[in-house]
Amino acid sequence: MANILLTQKCVRSCPYCFAKQHMSDSAPDDTLSWENLLYIVDFFDASNEKHFSLLGGEPFLHPNFLDILLYLRERKFRTNVFTSGVMSNKMFDEAIRELQHFTPMQLSFVVNVNDPKKTPFSELETVRRFLKAFGHFTSLSFNVYRKDADMDFLIQYINEFGLKRHIRLGLAHPIPGLKNTHIPPSGLREMAQNLISHIPQLNANHISLGFDCGMPMCIFTDQEMGQLYKNAKGQLKFTCGPAVDVGPDMSVWTCFPLSNYKKTSIYDFDNVHEIRKYYQQIMAEGRKEIAGIFEQCDDCEHLKNNLCSGGCFAHIVSKFYNEPENIRKFKEVKNEK
Numbered sequence: 001m002a003n004i005l006l007t008q009k010c011v012r013s014c015p016y017c018f019a020k021q022h023m024s025d026s027a028p029d030d031t032l033s034w035e036n037l038l039y040i041v042d043f044f045d046a047s048n049e050k051h052f053s054l055l056g057g058e059p060f061l062h063p064n065f066l067d068i069l070l071y072l073r074e075r076k077f078r079t080n081v082f083t084s085g086v087m088s089n090k091m092f093d094e095a096i097r098e099l100q101h102f103t104p105m106q107l108s109f110v111v112n113v114n115d116p117k118k119t120p121f122s123e124l125e126t127v128r129r130f131l132k133a134f135g136h137f138t139s140l141s142f143n144v145y146r147k148d149a150d151m152d153f154l155i156q157y158i159n160e161f162g163l164k165r166h167i168r169l170g171l172a173h174p175i176p177g178l179k180n181t182h183i184p185p186s187g188l189r190e191m192a193q194n195l196i197s198h199i200p201q202l203n204a205n206h207i208s209l210g211f212d213c214g215m216p217m218c219i220f221t222d223q224e225m226g227q228l229y230k231n232a233k234g235q236l237k238f239t240c241g242p243a244v245d246v247g248p249d250m251s252v253w254t255c256f257p258l259s260n261y262k263k264t265s266i267y268d269f270d271n272v273h274e275i276r277k278y279y280q281q282i283m284a285e286g287r288k289e290i291a292g293i294f295e296q297c298d299d300c301e302h303l304k305n306n307l308c309s310g311g312c313f314a315h316i317v318s319k320f321y322n323e324p325e326n327i328r329k330f331k332e333v334k335n336e337k
Contacts, residue, residue, distance in 0.1 A: 001080070002052045002244040002272060004040060006062040007031040011086045012123070014114065015181040016145035016172035031062055032248040040246060040266070041075055047271040053110075055082040060091055066098045073106050082141070085111045085130035086123055096133060104137055110168060112141040116153050131161040139164040145172035145181045147190045151198050155205050165205070169195075170212035173257040174318040185216075185293045185315060192219040199227050208232050213240035213255070214312030216293065217302050238302075240309035242279035244272065254279040257314035283313060290316045 008030045032040075044052060059065055059081055072079045087095070099107065111131065116124055131138060140154055140163060154167055172182040183191050202209065208231055217238040220228065229236060242254040246266055252275055253263040262282050269275050291297040292310020302308040 002044070002049070002246065003055050003082075004052055005032065005056055005245065005247045006054055006059045006065065006068070007057040007248065009061045010057045010084075011061070012058075012084055012114075014143075016143055017180055030248045034064070036248065036250055037068060037071075039250070041072070041077070043266065044077075044272060045075065047273060049272050050076060051078040051080070053080040053082055058084055058086065060087040060095070065091075066094055069102070069107065070098065073102065078106060078108075080108050080110060082110045082112060083130075085109075085113075085127040087126070087130070092129065092133070099134075099137075102137075107137060109134055109138040110141045111138055112143065113154070113157065114142075115150060117150075128161075131157060131163065135161040135163050139166050139168065141168040141170065143170045143172050144191060144195075145183060147183055147187050148194055149191070151195075152201070155201060155207060158207060159205065165207045166210060167202075167207060168210050168212060169215075171214050171312070173214055173312040173314045175257055176260065176314060176317040185311065188216065188219045188311075192224065196220070196224045196227060199231055203231055208235075210235065211237050213237070213243070213309070214314075216311040217308035218294065218296070218300070238308040239306060240283075240312065242276050242283065244275050244279070254283070255314075257312060258317065261317065286313060286316070292316075 044050070054068070056062070060083060062068065069079060069081075111127070113127060119127075138161075140157060142149075142151065142154055151167075157163060158165060158167075171188075172180065174180065174182050209228070210232060215238055217225070225236075244252060245255065245259070246252050250266045251263050252266050252269075253259045253261070262279070264278075266275070269278070287310070291303055292300070292308075293312070293315040294310070297303055297310040300308065300310065303310050
């Protein structure tokens with residue numbers, strides 16, 4: 001599913017933020033215009049894709065956010081909104097009024113939450129208010145950037161607010177050329193053991209996990225894979241395909257960690273399928289030299305059989321970013337189309 005950025009503005013400053021590179025390269029007040037929105041909607045409609053995600057920054061900060069949702073409903077699009085749930089009282093009241101006639105098939109929210117112990121009280125109260133009001137539309141997203149991440153609060157939120165019984169679990173990935181908090185490859189096995197320790201409680205509460213891209217299969221034992229497979233009802237993902245992100249300035253890139261790598265323009269393509277094919281080829285070429293984030297990825301049968309992508313390509317790019325020859329190389333490809 002493609003992602004459309006409505007604005008670069010954000011209400012938080014998460015230590016793991018993998019959109020940092022893109023945000024730093026963009027004007028902080030950059031918002032998607034109606035003209036560009038109409039072009040994007042027509043572009044996706046002509047590609048026979050009627051489902052995409054809206055994100056930012058914080059999409060609720062776009063001055064016409066609610067009107068955009070109403071327009072997309074009229075165009076018969078199914079819209080998924082990635083949000084922090086943090087917004088002004090005025091916007092919250094307007095959202096309650098305008099969104100009450102939507103159905104979960106027309107609109108859904110994915111609320112990215114952080115550990116309450118590391119979140120300001122005022123932000124926590126705003127998030128809880130959102131979850132209480134829109135719980136029937138909402139599932140949770142949690143980005144893991146610590147090996148010992150506590151996920152018990154996610155179960156508490158789901159039970160308290162009647163949320164969808166599914167958690168999107170993402171790994172924080174490095175940003176080539178910049179610093180953010182993430183787990184290095186050497187720490188992923190410890191992270192996996194911590195994750196598996198939560199499976200019994202998730203199962204007891206009938207909550208399934210879903211992995212965002214970049215999770216390597218080999219950090220789990222075969223026994224742990226069985227536990228994950230049962231919990232996820234067979235819907236496990238260890239592969240990484242181009243997500244396709246479209247910015248307010250109509251630039252496109254494959255994903256936020258690689259937003260400075262081969263960024264181009266939506267105007268260079270006739271449909272969404274061409275964009276995906278373009279980035280699939282780029283990723284395939286890049287992995288010919290280095291298959292994955294571990295040395296054993298070179299001979300991995302799971303990778304050869306397309307069951308695993310060998311972890312996030314951003315790890316590979318970051319590993320060699322500071323070598324003089326690669327600094328020159330990545331500066332060149334950054335501006336290529």
